[in-house]
Amino acid sequence: MKGSSQTKQSDREITISLQNVTISYGNSEAVRNIYCDIPRGKVTALIGPSGCGKSTILRSLNRMNDLIQGCSLTGRVLFEGADIYDPKVDPVEVRRRIGMVFQQPNPFPKSIYENIAFGARINGYTGNLDELVETSLKKAAVWDECKDKLNESGCSLSGGQQQRLCIARTIAIQPDVILMDEPCSALDPISTLKIEETMHELKKNFTIIIVTHNMQQALRVSDMTAFYNAEKLETGSGGKVGYLVEFNKTDKIFNSPTQKATQDYISGKFG
Amino acid sequence: MTQTKTTSHITKSDLAYDPGLNRNIFNNILTFTTAIFSFVSVLPLILVLSYVLIKGGSQINLSLITQLPEPPGDDLVSAGGIGNAILGTFIVTTIASIIAIPMGVGGGIYLAEYSNGGWFSRFIRFGTNVLSGVPSIIAGVCVYGVIVSTKIIFGANFSGIAGGIALSILMLPTVIKTTDEGLKLVSDDLRKGALGVGASKFITISRITLPTAFTPIATGIVLAIARAAGETAPLIFTALFSFYWPSGSQALFNPIASLSVLIYNFALEPYEAQNQLAWAASFVLVMLILLTNLFSRWLRNFTSINKS
Numbered sequence: 001m002k003g004s005s006q007t008k009q010s011d012r013e014i015t016i017s018l019q020n021v022t023i024s025y026g027n028s029e030a031v032r033n034i035y036c037d038i039p040r041g042k043v044t045a046l047i048g049p050s051g052c053g054k055s056t057i058l059r060s061l062n063r064m065n066d067l068i069q070g071c072s073l074t075g076r077v078l079f080e081g082a083d084i085y086d087p088k089v090d091p092v093e094v095r096r097r098i099g100m101v102f103q104q105p106n107p108f109p110k111s112i113y114e115n116i117a118f119g120a121r122i123n124g125y126t127g128n129l130d131e132l133v134e135t136s137l138k139k140a141a142v143w144d145e146c147k148d149k150l151n152e153s154g155c156s157l158s159g160g161q162q163q164r165l166c167i168a169r170t171i172a173i174q175p176d177v178i179l180m181d182e183p184c185s186a187l188d189p190i191s192t193l194k195i196e197e198t199m200h201e202l203k204k205n206f207t208i209i210i211v212t213h214n215m216q217q218a219l220r221v222s223d224m225t226a227f228y229n230a231e232k233l234e235t236g237s238g239g240k241v242g243y244l245v246e247f248n249k250t251d252k253i254f255n256s257p258t259q260k261a262t263q264d265y266i267s268g269k270f271g
Numbered sequence: 272m273t274q275t276k277t278t279s280h281i282t283k284s285d286l287a288y289d290p291g292l293n294r295n296i297f298n299n300i301l302t303f304t305t306a307i308f309s310f311v312s313v314l315p316l317i318l319v320l321s322y323v324l325i326k327g328g329s330q331i332n333l334s335l336i337t338q339l340p341e342p343p344g345d346d347l348v349s350a351g352g353i354g355n356a357i358l359g360t361f362i363v364t365t366i367a368s369i370i371a372i373p374m375g376v377g378g379g380i381y382l383a384e385y386s387n388g389g390w391f392s393r394f395i396r397f398g399t400n401v402l403s404g405v406p407s408i409i410a411g412v413c414v415y416g417v418i419v420s421t422k423i424i425f426g427a428n429f430s431g432i433a434g435g436i437a438l439s440i441l442m443l444p445t446v447i448k449t450t451d452e453g454l455k456l457v458s459d460d461l462r463k464g465a466l467g468v469g470a471s472k473f474i475t476i477s478r479i480t481l482p483t484a485f486t487p488i489a490t491g492i493v494l495a496i497a498r499a500a501g502e503t504a505p506l507i508f509t510a511l512f513s514f515y516w517p518s519g520s521q522a523l524f525n526p527i528a529s530l531s532v533l534i535y536n537f538a539l540e541p542y543e544a545q546n547q548l549a550w551a552a553s554f555v556l557v558m559l560i561l562l563t564n565l566f567s568r569w570l571r572n573f574t575s576i577n578k579s
C-alpha cells in the first residue's frame with residue numbers, strides 16, 4: 001500500500017505517529033493520507049520536491065499550522081500515544097515538548113544569554129540559568145564563539161552562528177523532539193557542516209525531524225528517510241497534492257528504494 | 272573584433288557632460304524648481320519660530336512661570352505670569368495620555384496581533400482613519416455635549432477631566448495606528464520563534480513583539496502627545512480657563528488653565544499687557560512642542576543605536 005509505513009518498529013520506540021493525516025489550506029488539500037511512525041532518538045529526514053508538503057507536515061507535528069488561517073487537519077497525530085489535536089490539548093504545551101528550528105535564523109533581538117534564557121524562564125525553569133545557557137550553547141556547538149559576548153545581541157552573530165543559537169534556544173527548553181525546517185538552506189557550506197555535526201551530538205538526547213532539500217545532507221545526518229512526492233489532483237484543476245511515497249532506513253532509501261519515484265528522485269531525474 | 276575597435280574609438284569628448292543637451296537642461300530646471308518649492312515649504316516654519324522667538328522670547332523670566340495671570344484691565348503694567356497655564360497643560364495632557372495610551376496601544380495590539388482581517392478589524396481601521404481626520408473642534412463640542420453639559424462626571428461642569436477626555440480622542444487614532452503599524456513591521460519569524468520555544472501568545476506579544484516595536488510605538492505616542500498639548504478648540508469647550516492654580520481635591524473637576532486657551536483668550540484682549548503675555552505663552556508652548564519632537568527623534572536614534 002502506497003504511503004503507509006514500511007518499518008517494523010514496536011510501539012515503544014515510536015515517538016510520533018501520523019495516522020491517515022490529511023492537511024488542507026482552505027479547500028485544497030496540500031498532503032493526503034499520510035501514515036508514518038517516527039522513531040525515538042533517531043534523526044528522521046523528510047525529502048521530496050519542493051511544494052510536496054514537507055513543511056506542512058513538519059508544522060503539523062507541533063501545531064504550528066494553527067497560526068495559518070484556513071489550515072485544517074484530519075486524521076490523528078499521536079505524540080507518545082496522545083492525540084495532539086484533541087480539543088483538550090493546549091498547543092503551547094505541545095510546542096514545549098516539540099520545539100522547532102526554522103529555515104531563516106530568527107534570534108530574538110535580545111542578548112545571546114537572554115535568547116537562551118527566555119524559553120527556559122517562560123517554561124518555569126528553576127535551575128541555574130547560567131549553567132543552562134552554557135550547556136545549551138555547548139550542545140549546539142556555538143559556546144566557543146559566544147562565551148565572551150553573552151551580553152551582545154543575538155543578531156550580531158553570523159548567519160550560521162545565529163542558526164546554532166536558535167538550536168541552542170530550542171535545546172534549552174529541553175524538548176523531547178526538535179523539528180528543523182531546512183535549517184541550513186540559508187547558510188554557507190561550512191556553517192552547514194557545523195550544524196550537521198551538532199545534529200549528531202543532539203541525537204543522543206533528542207529525536208530530530210529535519211526537512212531538507214539536500215539529499216547529501218539527508219544521507220549524512222539521518223537514520224530514517226521519508227520521501228514525499230506530489231501528484232496532480234484528480235479534478236484536473238492543475239493543483240497538486242503531496243503524499244508519502246516511501247519511508248525506510250536512510251541507506252535503504254538511497255541504495256535500494258522500492259518505489260520507482262524514489263529511485264528517480266534520488267538519482268536526480270526530477271525535483 | 273569590430274566591437275572592441277569601436278569602443279576604443281570613444282574619445283574623452285564623447286563621454287563629457289554636455290549642459291546644452293535637452294535632457295540636461297530639463298534636469299537642471301526641475302532640480303531648481305523643486306529646491307525652490309522645498310524652501311518655500313519650510314518658510315512658514317522658520318517665520319513662525321522666529322516671530323514667536325522675537326515677540327515672546329524676550330519676556331521670559333522667572334516670574335513668568337511662577338506667577339498667575341492677571342484678569343484683563345487697561346491699567347496694568349504687566350499681566351502677570353503663566354504658571355497655572357503651564358501646569359494646566361501638563362495636567363490635561365497627562366490625563367489625555369493616561370486614557371489614550373493604554374486604549375490606543377491595546378487597540379493596536381488587537382488589530383495587529385489578534386484580529387484576522389475580518390469585518391470588525393476593517394471597521395476599526397476605517398473608523399480610526401476617520402477619527403484622525405475629525406476636526407479637533409468637533410471632539411470638543413462632542414465632549415461638551417456628552418460630558419460637560421450633562422455633568423455626568425461627579426457633577427463637574429467645565430473641568431480638567433473633560434479637557435483630558437477631549438484631547439484623548441484626538442490622540443487615540445495616532446496611538447492606535449502607530450502601534451498597529453509598528454507591530455506589523457515586526458517579522459513573523461520572531462513570533463514563530465517565540466511560539467516555537469513554547470511561549471503563549473500573551474508572552475510572545477508582551478516579551479518579544481512589543482519590545483521589538485517599542486521605538487516606532489513610543490515615537491508615535493510622543494508625537495501624539497505633542498499634538499494634543501497644542502490643541503485649543505477642544506479645550507475651549509471642555510476645560511475652559513482659570514486664573515488660579517489648580518488646587519484642592521476638586522482640582523481636576525474644576526475649570527483649568529492651559530497655555531493654548533490662555534493664548535486664545537489673551538491675544539484677543541484689547542490690552543497690551545495681555546497681548547504680551549499671550550506672546551510669552553506662545554513661546555513657551557512652541558518650545559515645549561519642539562522639545563517633545565526632539566525627544567521623539569532622540570528616542571528613535573537612541574534605540575536604533577542600542578540595537579545594532
Ligand SMILES: Nc1ncnc2c1ncn2[C@@H]1O[C@H](COP(=O)(O)OP(=O)(O)O)[C@@H](O)[C@H]1O
Binds near residue numbers: 049050052054057
Ligand atoms: N500558508 C499557506 N497557505 C496556503 N497554502 C500553502 C501555505 N503553505 C503551503 N501551502 C501550499 O501547500 C503545499 C505544500 O507546501 P509546503 O509544505 O511548503 O511544501 P514544501 O515544504 O515541501 O516545499 C504547496 O502547494 C503550497 O502552495
Ligand SMILES: [Mg+2]
Binds near residue numbers: 054056
Ligand atoms: Mg518548505
